[in-house]
Amino acid sequence: MTDSDANRGGPTLDKRQRLVEGARVVLHQQGVEKTTIADIAQAADVPVGNVYYYFKTKDELVQAAIDAQAQDIKTMLASFDRHRSPKARLKAFLRAITDRREVAALHGCPHGTLCSELAKREDDFERAPAILMQLFIDWAEQQFRSMGRRDARDLAVAMIASYQGIMLLTNTFRQPELIVREARRLNRWIDSLA
Amino acid sequence: MTDSDANRGGPTLDKRQRLVEGARVVLHQQGVEKTTIADIAQAADVPVGNVYYYFKTKDELVQAAIDAQAQDIKTMLASFDRHRSPKARLKAFLRAITDRREVAALHGCPHGTLCSELAKREDDFERAPAILMQLFIDWAEQQFRSMGRRDARDLAVAMIASYQGIMLLTNTFRQPELIVREARRLNRWIDSLA
Amino acid sequence: MTDSDANRGGPTLDKRQRLVEGARVVLHQQGVEKTTIADIAQAADVPVGNVYYYFKTKDELVQAAIDAQAQDIKTMLASFDRHRSPKARLKAFLRAITDRREVAALHGCPHGTLCSELAKREDDFERAPAILMQLFIDWAEQQFRSMGRRDARDLAVAMIASYQGIMLLTNTFRQPELIVREARRLNRWIDSLA
Amino acid sequence: MTDSDANRGGPTLDKRQRLVEGARVVLHQQGVEKTTIADIAQAADVPVGNVYYYFKTKDELVQAAIDAQAQDIKTMLASFDRHRSPKARLKAFLRAITDRREVAALHGCPHGTLCSELAKREDDFERAPAILMQLFIDWAEQQFRSMGRRDARDLAVAMIASYQGIMLLTNTFRQPELIVREARRLNRWIDSLA
DNA sequence: CATGAATGAGCATTCATTCAT
DNA sequence: TATGAATGAATGCTCATTCAT
Numbered sequence: 001m002t003d004s005d006a007n008r009g010g011p012t013l014d015k016r017q018r019l020v021e022g023a024r025v026v027l028h029q030q031g032v033e034k035t036t037i038a039d040i041a042q043a044a045d046v047p048v049g050n051v052y053y054y055f056k057t058k059d060e061l062v063q064a065a066i067d068a069q070a071q072d073i074k075t076m077l078a079s080f081d082r083h084r085s086p087k088a089r090l091k092a093f094l095r096a097i098t099d100r101r102e103v104a105a106l107h108g109c110p111h112g113t114l115c116s117e118l119a120k121r122e123d124d125f126e127r128a129p130a131i132l133m134q135l136f137i138d139w140a141e142q143q144f145r146s147m148g149r150r151d152a153r154d155l156a157v158a159m160i161a162s163y164q165g166i167m168l169l170t171n172t173f174r175q176p177e178l179i180v181r182e183a184r185r186l187n188r189w190i191d192s193l194a
Numbered sequence: 195m196t197d198s199d200a201n202r203g204g205p206t207l208d209k210r211q212r213l214v215e216g217a218r219v220v221l222h223q224q225g226v227e228k229t230t231i232a233d234i235a236q237a238a239d240v241p242v243g244n245v246y247y248y249f250k251t252k253d254e255l256v257q258a259a260i261d262a263q264a265q266d267i268k269t270m271l272a273s274f275d276r277h278r279s280p281k282a283r284l285k286a287f288l289r290a291i292t293d294r295r296e297v298a299a300l301h302g303c304p305h306g307t308l309c310s311e312l313a314k315r316e317d318d319f320e321r322a323p324a325i326l327m328q329l330f331i332d333w334a335e336q337q338f339r340s341m342g343r344r345d346a347r348d349l350a351v352a353m354i355a356s357y358q359g360i361m362l363l364t365n366t367f368r369q370p371e372l373i374v375r376e377a378r379r380l381n382r383w384i385d386s387l388a
Numbered sequence: 389m390t391d392s393d394a395n396r397g398g399p400t401l402d403k404r405q406r407l408v409e410g411a412r413v414v415l416h417q418q419g420v421e422k423t424t425i426a427d428i429a430q431a432a433d434v435p436v437g438n439v440y441y442y443f444k445t446k447d448e449l450v451q452a453a454i455d456a457q458a459q460d461i462k463t464m465l466a467s468f469d470r471h472r473s474p475k476a477r478l479k480a481f482l483r484a485i486t487d488r489r490e491v492a493a494l495h496g497c498p499h500g501t502l503c504s505e506l507a508k509r510e511d512d513f514e515r516a517p518a519i520l521m522q523l524f525i526d527w528a529e530q531q532f533r534s535m536g537r538r539d540a541r542d543l544a545v546a547m548i549a550s551y552q553g554i555m556l557l558t559n560t561f562r563q564p565e566l567i568v569r570e571a572r573r574l575n576r577w578i579d580s581l582a
Numbered sequence: 583m584t585d586s587d588a589n590r591g592g593p594t595l596d597k598r599q600r601l602v603e604g605a606r607v608v609l610h611q612q613g614v615e616k617t618t619i620a621d622i623a624q625a626a627d628v629p630v631g632n633v634y635y636y637f638k639t640k641d642e643l644v645q646a647a648i649d650a651q652a653q654d655i656k657t658m659l660a661s662f663d664r665h666r667s668p669k670a671r672l673k674a675f676l677r678a679i680t681d682r683r684e685v686a687a688l689h690g691c692p693h694g695t696l697c698s699e700l701a702k703r704e705d706d707f708e709r710a711p712a713i714l715m716q717l718f719i720d721w722a723e724q725q726f727r728s729m730g731r732r733d734a735r736d737l738a739v740a741m742i743a744s745y746q747g748i749m750l751l752t753n754t755f756r757q758p759e760l761i762v763r764e765a766r767r768l769n770r771w772i773d774s775l776a
Numbered sequence: 777c778a779t780g781a782a783t784g785a786g787c788a789t790t791c792a793t794t795c796a797t
Numbered sequence: 798t799a800t801g802a803a804t805g806a807a808t809g810c811t812c813a814t815t816c817a818t
Binding site for chain 3: 611612613615616689690694695696698699701702703709711712715716721736739740742743744745746747748750751753754755756760763764767
């Protein structure tokens, strides 16, 4: 999905886009600290020295990758609007997650691992990826509120927590099936809600 | 040996122990990649060159920190045995988590962030912290099984996922209260189980 | 590229060449183990960190120095072709050696000491400088064969052994004259051969 | 031979002797620069900290190893006195060398590699192992002089050079047979002398 | 004498960032 | 804009030597 979205509008990406895409992939796979500018440049097929024309610092490039991920999340969540009921939308979310279980087993959640890693920093950057989680929670809260739940916020936090937690376990144990079983459970839970 | 004897029972730990403790603290606060041997040495008040007398490599020291964490987890989980019912034990677990919410907001779950970060590695070390998660899941499964649940495994995974997920959100948003509310919800959930 | 073009034919060498030359000189003078990257960088007037732009590891730089020495050897041996008879060529070789007796007394044979030192290693590198010796032996064998000697190989080995041995003694005793006398003896020996 | 001499007088060696023996073996195998005090201590089964009771510095221990080698050389050369003629003594020398060809192929000449390596140093130590070579040359000169040769000195130097050179080639190419063939040639050469 | 532990200077290597062209 | 090259401050790790007991 990442690639297909990024390529929207033509097979050729300009260098800036290629760098952001490369950053997303490599940062997800290797983590922020272990990823070098050279890694990203290579993934984007851009000369190392050229990176700094588009991004003044490594952090700025990471920020751009986070922003691009935010866009992806918005697009994905918006795509669930085609379902009429909030329950159907929530289940579509679970389905989307389940579809990515193999990648999650290998590299974890692209957003969760980013939050986890950047939260260790002591500069302003530590809060940067929080925006990604906020998107999920806000969306989920909206769904639960559409269902008439007063405790929509808590349910949203609980659901996203379950999502992030199962991603972590899936990654830790390298077992994609964990997501399948948990998604099934969450599906039943959604059904059980008034 | 002399030191450990001398320090037995006292507040002063010998250097090896101090290094492991320092490693635990600093690794939790800064992450594995960003933490230098010098950081750990300083935290343990040990000269840098001396670290290598006790640990051949940085990885070995990290492993020792993981092992120490495993011990702590075992001790904590064992302490819940004083409660007679499995439900009481699970609730005691939630209470223990809630008690640590301030640290979690600042630095995340000491085990979860470790799993998340090390899973990015490509050496054997990537699986090392899985043992920590396993301890939690096995313990939780035991509790649910004591309650007669056939789906004890799934419930255990779900509960630990919720735990890890809420730790991640708490850390991401720097909001300790998230743990309080989620713990309350999980408490009710436990009560609702047959 | 710019530099190499600019330096073409001139006394100034580009950095890579300068590094290889510096490595040759310093490795010969100090040996491989005692020579630091900083030593070579300084000899080549190149910042330490820049060395790694040209050579991924110290070993790779050493290998480049060996290769450069192989080139020198080939050039030198080829230069003896101007002599018509094999005996004259062998004597030219002895003269070339004798000409370098002062350096040999100070630092030994640049090839022999390299072989001696690297043979102690346990990685693949231990065999690397063997190629240098092989060049000498093959060339000498060719000369003896041109003289119609059936035992060309043995004679070649014997002669190169004498060469290497006298270099070692010259270096050990810091007596350049040893080479002069031995060269004289080998000259007579060559004359004595059928 | 080394061991049997060292053990003369009983199966137990005191620590100092064990250290010197360990040093000899390890220095021969690994070279001076690559050998750590810990390596030698381990080979001698002596605690690292204890080494400095017997030897103030690493150099002093290396010097002791050189001295021990000098003793060995003297003993070996003296053992050839049982042969009546100088030619027989020289041939006995060649035989002794040939007997050690396998070790030479693996680690080079224990004396030659030491000379080669230490000659690179810039302190007083650079001349230390020259004494070993001197022993050989003096002995050989004596033999040639007994044969009535006026050029005894040159012949001695030539012979020891051949010896050292073939050791180097044997080590470089890892071919023990080189020594066999060269020894044969030197044998014939000795026979050919008036 | 013995010894585990301590210490700090040094080394190969990495990498974000800058610069000259 | 583009890019290969430059730079220097880290970082993990080693090791001769010293010290306390």
